[in-house]
Amino acid sequence: MIMADEMKLVNVKVNGIPVAAPIGTTILDAAHMAGVKIPTLCYLKGTNEVGDCRLCLVESTKARGLVASCMYPLSAMDEGAEIKTNTPVILESRKRTLELILSTHERKCLSCVRSGNCELQKLCKEYGVDDEKLYDGYRNEFELDTTAVHMVRDNNKCILCRRCVGACDNIQGLGIIGANNRGFASFIGCAFDKGLGETSCIHCGQCIVACPTGALYEKDDTAKIEAAIADPEKLVIVQPAPSIRATLGEEFGLPIGTDVEGKMATAFRRLGFDKIFDTDFGADLTIMEESAELIERVQKGGALPMITSCSPGWVKYCETYYPEQIGHLSTCKSPQQMFGAVTKTYYAEKLGIDPKNIFTVGVMPCTAKKFEVTRDQSAVPGVMDVDVSITTRELARMIKRHDIDFTALPDGSFDDPLGESTGAAVIFGVTGGVMEAALRTAVEKLTGETLEKVEFNEVRGFDGIKEATYNVAGTEIKVAVASGLKNAKVLMDQIEAGTSPYTFIEIMGCPGGCINGGGQPLVDSMVRNFVDVRALRANALYANDAAKTLRKSHENPSIKKIYEEYFAEPGSHKAHEILHCSYVKRSIN
Amino acid sequence: MGADKKAVPFKGTEEQKQQLLEMIAGLKNERGALMPILQKAQDIYGYLPIEVQTMISDETGIPLEKIYGVATFYSQFSLYPKGKNQISVCLGTACYVKGSGDVYNKLMEKLGIEGGQCTPDGKFSLDACRCIGACGLAPVMTINGEVYGKLTADMLDGILAKYE
Numbered sequence: 001m002i003m004a005d006e007m008k009l010v011n012v013k014v015n016g017i018p019v020a021a022p023i024g025t026t027i028l029d030a031a032h033m034a035g036v037k038i039p040t041l042c043y044l045k046g047t048n049e050v051g052d053c054r055l056c057l058v059e060s061t062k063a064r065g066l067v068a069s070c071m072y073p074l075s076a077m078d079e080g081a082e083i084k085t086n087t088p089v090i091l092e093s094r095k096r097t098l099e100l101i102l103s104t105h106e107r108k109c110l111s112c113v114r115s116g117n118c119e120l121q122k123l124c125k126e127y128g129v130d131d132e133k134l135y136d137g138y139r140n141e142f143e144l145d146t147t148a149v150h151m152v153r154d155n156n157k158c159i160l161c162r163r164c165v166g167a168c169d170n171i172q173g174l175g176i177i178g179a180n181n182r183g184f185a186s187f188i189g190c191a192f193d194k195g196l197g198e199t200s201c202i203h204c205g206q207c208i209v210a211c212p213t214g215a216l217y218e219k220d221d222t223a224k225i226e227a228a229i230a231d232p233e234k235l236v237i238v239q240p241a242p243s244i245r246a247t248l249g250e251e252f253g254l255p256i257g258t259d260v261e262g263k264m265a266t267a268f269r270r271l272g273f274d275k276i277f278d279t280d281f282g283a284d285l286t287i288m289e290e291s292a293e294l295i296e297r298v299q300k301g302g303a304l305p306m307i308t309s310c311s312p313g314w315v316k317y318c319e320t321y322y323p324e325q326i327g328h329l330s331t332c333k334s335p336q337q338m339f340g341a342v343t344k345t346y347y348a349e350k351l352g353i354d355p356k357n358i359f360t361v362g363v364m365p366c367t368a369k370k371f372e373v374t375r376d377q378s379a380v381p382g383v384m385d386v387d388v389s390i391t392t393r394e395l396a397r398m399i400k401r402h403d404i405d406f407t408a409l410p411d412g413s414f415d416d417p418l419g420e421s422t423g424a425a426v427i428f429g430v431t432g433g434v435m436e437a438a439l440r441t442a443v444e445k446l447t448g449e450t451l452e453k454v455e456f457n458e459v460r461g462f463d464g465i466k467e468a469t470y471n472v473a474g475t476e477i478k479v480a481v482a483s484g485l486k487n488a489k490v491l492m493d494q495i496e497a498g499t500s501p502y503t504f505i506e507i508m509g510c511p512g513g514c515i516n517g518g519g520q521p522l523v524d525s526m527v528r529n530f531v532d533v534r535a536l537r538a539n540a541l542y543a544n545d546a547a548k549t550l551r552k553s554h555e556n557p558s559i560k561k562i563y564e565e566y567f568a569e570p571g572s573h574k575a576h577e578i579l580h581c582s583y584v585k586r587s588i589n
Numbered sequence: 590m591g592a593d594k595k596a597v598p599f600k601g602t603e604e605q606k607q608q609l610l611e612m613i614a615g616l617k618n619e620r621g622a623l624m625p626i627l628q629k630a631q632d633i634y635g636y637l638p639i640e641v642q643t644m645i646s647d648e649t650g651i652p653l654e655k656i657y658g659v660a661t662f663y664s665q666f667s668l669y670p671k672g673k674n675q676i677s678v679c680l681g682t683a684c685y686v687k688g689s690g691d692v693y694n695k696l697m698e699k700l701g702i703e704g705g706q707c708t709p710d711g712k713f714s715l716d717a718c719r720c721i722g723a724c725g726l727a728p729v730m731t732i733n734g735e736v737y738g739k740l741t742a743d744m745l746d747g748i749l750a751k752y753e
């Protein structure tokens with residue numbers, strides 16, 4: 001709710017351009033309204049608002065000295081202020097700030113994973129840093145932290161902006177990382193300087209996408225894929241998650257929210273994958289199993305609310321912070337793992353080849369998927385369901401180094417049978433999408449009637465927690481959807497207290513869901529602070545769904561066939577052996 | 590990652606634990622409770638090892654890293670117990686120019702610990718201090734309050750041997 005006071009406007013001029021901004025607006029935002037772009041480095045809206053780096057300094061006739069525009073809310077006292085953002089004094093101060101940051105920075109741009117999209121590098125160029133070693137002196141040297149399965153921390157490139165700390169703490173509510181020690185000795189790390197892999201980090205990668213520099217990056221697994229493709233013994237299968245088609249284009253300069261499904265399929269073909277399938281098939285299969293599980297729990301009195309289990313960061317969070325509640329998790333494997341399990345069983349048998357010779361690759365929006373593939377839940381003993389899981393960023397890197405001119409590619413298509421999918425599957429990539437897809441199937445199953453309208457708008461959008469009540473065949477079903485673990489915590493505390501009113505809950509570990517996952521293309525904070533990247537990416541998925549003729553998982557012909565030929569029916573014994581899993585209780589570290 | 594932290598086996602008693610839990614129960618619902626909790630915990634145990642910080646984290650719900658961040662930010666907190674024998678090397682100006690820095694480094698090397706730490710057997714802890722007013726004897730150190738002056742690195746073995 002907007003308070004009456006905030007509706008009052010204050011009139012200021014930014015570099016001579018008049019702007020009327022609501023009281024409480026920061027100078028940074030007011031400048032944006034006036035079309036003036038002030039550089040920022042530590043500021044990441046909603047994630048890290050600490051005013052530490054001093055890069056965004058401006059002058060105002062109503063304030064003394066230079067002020068940090070990201071942390072300066074305009075009040076009635078600022079009426080009539082003349083704000084200047086580009087005087088010689090300010091430009092000089094920004095340049096010096098950057099030079100001081102560089103004095104303790106390991107400057108290895110040529111071999112750095114972030115070169116070309118590093119915010120520090122970009123700002124140094126824009127603000128005319130002409131001597132990177134001007135203030136060189138003693139610099140701390142740090143060992144790389146490679147202990148976590150999904151990522152590396154290289155503190156030699158850390159500029160102590162704390163955006164990663166804000167992501168882990170303010171967005172995820174975990175506080176796994178923070179600043180240790182003081183002054184010159186301080187660095188970002190874990191409690192008792194343990195490696196990240198020894199902590200309860202849930203591998204979400206939100207710290208990586210928050211970082212402006214090359215200090216944090218995913219472990220690159222692309223070489224394993226190239227080796228498998230080069231091996232004539234191996235049948236190499238690729239499955240991209242629903243959200244990849246909505247984000248991959250950004251890596252090649254296309255506008256945020258461009259659907260590149262067709263070009264992506266062609267790129268896979270040119271990379272040399274043998275079969276271009278789709279995690280969307282796995283998503284449709286998940287809906288078949290999960291809706292059957294939900295109906296069974298409701299009818300036979302199983303643990304309710306049932307909670308989705310597609311998001312491996314969320315699953316590990318539940319196992320660690322709510323170990324007594326793991327019975328609420330759906331036993332369904334995630335779409336990635338279901339899909340992998342199907343390639344090593346049904347598909348291997350169909351082709352008559354040894355599952356050991358099938359190499360299945362997931363392309364995921366998510367660094368936690370690298371953890372998920374290591375979970376002990378294989379359908380075929382000794383054979384991993386999914387061999388390697390890479391992020392959108394790694395896929396883009398692979399495409400670039402294989403001489404593929406992505407934007408010029410013709411559209412291609414997926415292979416049969418595991419490349420066929422419905423609109424229900426593609427919206428899995430956004431918060432509320434799994435819920436909506438499940439409802440499309442569960443409601444038709446329960447009522448026996450065809451849905452007139454397949455959209456469930458109540459569960460769309462980017463509120464941290466969404467709720468809705470549906471009357472299905474005479475029964476009230478109350479559902480909730482949460483994304484980001486701080487929001488998940490609210491719903492979990494209700495369950496722990498025995499006060500949860502819901503039947504079915506969808507939780508995704510990253511705020512906004514997979515389209516905003518920790519493995520997605522990096523977006524400069526100066527864009528992220530003003531544009532809702534999640535909404536743009538989600539629109540691409542909703543449009544993809546709307547354009548499809550088949551929009552309900554149970555209508556997918558290949559899904560019908562796999563049940564006819566192999567699983568008999570959702571929740572069958574065979575389905576349980578291959579498509580479901582169990583969870584473990586973990587302690588907090 | 591930071592410096593390797595040498596662990597001294599934790600010897601907390603049941604009585605200390607009860608004291609800690611009562612203290613936390615009394616404070617935890619107040620705003621900004623972490624600082625007073627850490628101060629009182631250090632009064633109870635003399636230092637703040639991982640075992641104590643973990644209990645504080647479990648009881649308050651504050652992530653361990655947050656507690657550790659505060660404990661390592663303020664110099665009033667120590668992660669290490671004091672040794673049976675407490676060595677303190679003067680790094681004041683007079684001692685420093687006469688080479689107390691070398692003595693300090695040599696002691697770290699011999700004891701295998703960093704300044705501020707305690708040997709795993711609990712025998713020696715090592716700290717640096719400001720001028721103790723014995724500049725005439727520079728460089729100086731004290732062990733359990735006893736002053737040793739005009740130090741050179743090769744005197745250290747003999748001195749340490751007296752405390753073994």
Ligand code: SF4
Nearest residue numbers: 108109112118213214
């Ligand atoms: S972090 Fe940025 S500035 Fe530093 S080496 Fe990498 S690209 Fe260069």
Ligand code: SF4
Nearest residue numbers: 168201202204205207
């Ligand atoms: S990956 Fe997620 S849980 Fe782990 S440190 Fe980063 S933000 Fe925190």
Ligand code: SF4
Nearest residue numbers: 158159161162164211
């Ligand atoms: S690791 Fe990255 S996000 Fe975290 S403090 Fe360092 S530079 Fe900032």
Ligand code: FES
Nearest residue numbers: 051053054056070
């Ligand atoms: S102080 Fe404003 S961006 Fe860092």
